[in-house]
Amino acid sequence: MRWTDDTIAAIATAEGPAGLAVVRVSGRAAIEVADHVFRGRASLAASPSHTLHHGWAVRPASGSEENGRSRRLDEVVVALFRAPRSYTREDVIELSCHGGDRSARRILSALLAAGARLASPGEFTLRAFLHGRIDLTQAEAVSDLIHAATERAHDLALSQLAGDLGRRLDQLVERVADAAAEVEARVDFAEDVGGVEVPAHVVAAVSDVERELAELLADAAYGRALREGARVPLVGRPNVGKSSLFNALLGEDRAIVTPTPGTTRDRVSEAIELSGIRVTLSDTAGLRVALDPVEAIGIGLAERALDAGTVVMWVVDGSETLEPGDRRIAERLRGRRVVAALNKSDRGRRVQPEEIRDVLGSDVPVVPVSAARGAGLPALRAALSDRLGARAGEPDLPVTNPRHAEALTRARQALGRARAAANAAEPGEIVALELRDALQTFGEVTGRAVGEDLLDRIFSRFCVGK
Ligand SMILES: Nc1nc2c(ncn2[C@@H]2O[C@H](COP(=O)(O)OP(=O)(O)O)[C@@H](O)[C@H]2O)c(=O)[nH]1
Ligand SMILES: [Mg+2]
Structure with missing residues (x-):
């Protein structure tokens, strides 16, 4: 992408049915190019900056067309911004037309035929930066905002x-x-x-x-989690209650729960909001030796989710003593940011937090919960949000x-x-x-x-x- 002042055009709005769509043009010839496709009371070239113009967007007749008449594309309102008082500091035209897939595309194609070039991603904002209207952090903020x-x-x-x-x-x-x-x-x-x-x-x-x-x-870690969101896979032995906990955290029945071990064969992901962070929870197949090929695929996905996770939620059946299978999983979690949930607290507790901390380190929060009864969920959410670096109040970030x-x-x-x-x-x-x-x-x-x-x-x- 070079620093040029040629004239660029693009559709600025998302595709699909909508009230309006906006096509944007910027550059030395923006006004001239727009005048080619716009029919209103006055020419844009003769109009002052920061004015709105109602009229029609047209595809001008080419010499070879029989009736010599231009073709209507849509009824539009054109906003005219002359350099340097514009988004890019160049001459800018914004044509508002009807939404939907056709209007904006046909207008864009007429503008390209009139001499504009299709803009690259972010090129309008790049020009705003290159012309000194905003610094790079502001330009990047535009993308973050969207x-x-x-x-x-x-x-x-x-x-x-x-x-x-x-x-x-x-x-x-x-x-x-x-x-x-x-x-x-x-x-x-x-x-x-x-x-x-x-x-x-x-x-x-x-x-x-x-x-x-x-x-x-x-x-910065909290800031990054706010900007990018976080991924939290729920891992643990089959039947410890991962799917139940996943559902309880989401507050709805999204994942499949059955008393037969090994039923969650797909990863199911859903997002919740915690301390302003979009947290994508994913329910995973139990980590163990797969009994059938379909489940094996699910386990493969779980292992991948583990790699991509920001924080891992390790679910243990706290009503039974730890099994070798739990310890094997703990081995794999060593060195990662973990929150441990001791599930099935409604059936009593046979696992002590110290046993978990002995394996994974003293900083690992261990929260007794009952997915079935909904007990302990606020504490689990709080531990997770703390693990993601969140701070209370409105910290300066x-x-x-x-x-x-x-x-x-x-x-x-x-x-x-x-x-x-x-x-x-x-x-x-x-x-x-x-x-x-x-x-x-x-x-x-x-x-x-x-x-x-x-x-x-x-x-x-x-x-x-x-
Ligand atoms: N008593 C009790 N049972 C639970 C709890 N959470 C899950 N279960 C039961 O444990 C079994 C396995 O649950 P599931 O969520 O499918 O476990 P997963 O294999 O780890 O996904 C089901 O019969 C659940 O009803 C709980 O907090 N208390
Ligand atoms: Mg499950």
Whole structure:
């Protein structure tokens, strides 16, 4: 994807029956191209910016057509935005037509015939970024906003879209840039300023920024779970009550429950919301040696779900003593984030939480529940949400994107190296180099220092028309 100012067009709305659809055009010739397909009272070229025009979209008659008449495509309202006061900062036209599959497609095809090029995914937003209207975090927020699965995720995307993260990073960048400038000045004018030693206030400023970055990153895992959702497979021996618990958590009878072991042969997945996170629970076939080929397929799926899981819910029949089968499963769960449910608490308890913790580690929450009676479910939900990193209240969560978290972690490491070098009285050049490295890394987040490759990767995940 190169930086061009040619004219792009795309359908901005989802397909299917709907009240309206919107076709968007942006670029140098946007108004001219739109005038080719629009018939209203006045030409768009002669109209002022930020005006609406009612009329018809048409496919103009080609020279070879017999009656020489243009063909109506739909009744439309056209919004005209002249550069630079537009989404992309270029001339932009938005044609609102009727929804459904035909209108927008025929209008788009007429616009392409009139000289526009079909936009790549995210290309409108890419142009907004390249023209400096928004930074890269804001551009990425557009995509997060569209894909937000919960209200909490939506709120976070809105805050990022409004530039909250970008502004916070700009403040940190300014302080690091000041520190770097001061260290470099001392290197350049060592004689005038009395030595190249890095002054204490510069070291203090660097460690302040490090601390703020650590705070930003502290909840990055929760932020990521909010942005991307989490997958939680329920695993355990056959007949311990995985399907029953899955149903109880969903509050509806979705999965098949039978007293015969091995009946859940498919994975069944459903999403619930926990602390603003979309949590996809999946009921799985019991992990054991398969008795028949169909069940074997189910077990294969369970093993795959285990690999993809963010947190695993291990279901044990707590009314019976642990079996070798339970211990074998525990072996496989070692090192993963686990929540253990001691099910069938209505039949008494013969498994102690310590037995579970002895196998899986002392930090594993063990919650007695009864899927049949619905007992213990709030505690189980709370343990799961805690395991997903959720915090109570409305924590400040600016970092939701793993790309940002990864780059900010590198920036923090570079600052740590700069501070260590300064404390070890290493040459100022070394300290300055690390500070510049940190600045470069901040630039990857805000988009001030990004290459085409990264932009391609980011924007290719967008919808076309956005
Ligand atoms: N008493 C009691 N029985 C349960 C409970 N949960 C599940 N069961 C029973 O245990 C059997 C197996 O349950 P199911 O959910 O199919 O287990 P799965 O094989 O692990 O999916 C069924 O007969 C359920 O009714 C519970 O909390 N208490
Ligand atoms: Mg089952």
